[in-house]
């Protein structure tokens with residue numbers, strides 16, 4: 477039975493040795509040697525230290541191409557042309573599905589043709605030495621960004637390869653990313669990842685863990701996103717992780733985004749153990765982008781402005797080519813500079829906005845209601861409680877492809893553009909909270925002369941890519 481219990485070292489070793497059979501590059505992973513290797517890295521490569529000592533929000537893009545030299549060139553370009561403070565390595569989608577043989581084919585084809593045949597960096601195929609060459613060749617700390625439900629081998633190899641930050645979690649990389657993965661199974665697989673990160677930490681190499689805050693990336697109610705972050709943070713902390721960056725995806729409504737980021741930090745500090753350093757990361761809008769690059773820059777600029785007011789520890793930036801997909805280095809660098817411009821212009825201003833405190837209190841009250849139910853369903857065990865609450869629908873994520881989630885929750889924006897809940901399903905929110913959502917959606921319905929309905933949800937999903945925030949009827 478899945479429990480929120482620290483994985484015994486014997487279990488960690490057994491699983492690691494089984495995983496070695498999954499791809500030949502795993503042979504090179506040797507824990508003690510890897511700890512020594514990390515010890516040779518200079519301070520400016522230590523991810524947690526750079527993040528946790530910064531005096532302003534740090535900027536980090538997403539970026540991943542198949543070949544090692546190209547990845548090095550790309551990351552150095554984003555650092556020097558874009559001003560990235562922290563660097564990513566976005567992993568390809570074959571690797572995310574543990575399809576290492578297909579990733580190998582793609583890598584070999586990329587090497588033959590010079591084409592980017594994969595949509596990311598196949599770190600398992602590059603192996604420990606390839607990862608180390610990458611880490612040594614770029615001028616900033618690097619995080620593994622991916623979307624892998626079973627990320628155990630990827631963690632083994634990238635941790636040994638010098639990476640000191642790793643995105644994802646058992647809910648945030650299951651519910652939004654897969655259809656049939658069993659939640660209990662992904663919780664256990666991520667307990668391995670977190671125990672390995674915890675073990676490196678105990679040997680003096682702090683591995684930063686970043687649960688994936690945006691979830692399905694479109695109109696996710698802040699209380700749901702934050703509840704998932706706290707749950708994944710608790711599961712990681714049990715395994716010995718001491719550096720946690722909780723994430724949140726911009727919804728585009730300034731007051732709600734600032735309130736949500738403040739609630740995220742406050743609830744993270746409250747629920748997670750005192751010896752864990754909790755930081756926050758703000759993902760610029762993860763929904764559909766306008767095709768027009770000037771408008772796309774406007775969306776990115778709003779993200780920068782929001783970050784300047786809310787002051788998260790980190791911002792994941794977007795590019796003006798988001799509508800098209802994977803950006804060029806130049807466009808990705810431009811997204812970094814646009815964000816930086818807004819932050820640098822706004823950061824020192826004393827901006828007072830009414831309504832943020834009230835929204836933050838509402839978000840915190842709603843998040844606590846969800847977390848209380850999860851802990852109650854698990855009789856104090858957050859792993860068990862999470863599984864049960866998803867089974868009953870008391871915990872749920874809108875638009876989730878996963879069969880582990882009921883998928884009954886439907887969000888829609890209120891008259892102010894803030895994300896509210898139209899359909900609750902069995903979500904564990906009490907009536908007085910549900911009433912507030914309904915009242916706010918009724919106000920919008922009155923303004924628009926229509927009933928609150930799924931049509932509002934559909935209109936809101938496309939609104940920003942169409943250049944506005946709320947999907948008002950024409």
Ligand SMILES: CCC[C@H]1O[C@@H](n2cnc3c(N)ncnc32)[C@H](O)[C@@H]1O
Pocket residue numbers: 538539540541566595596597794798801802803
């Ligand atoms: C949750 C991830 C979605 C975002 O992740 C970006 N993304 C995906 N793959 C790459 C890549 N290989 N390089 C740069 N950005 C990438 C997409 O554009 C989107 O914004």
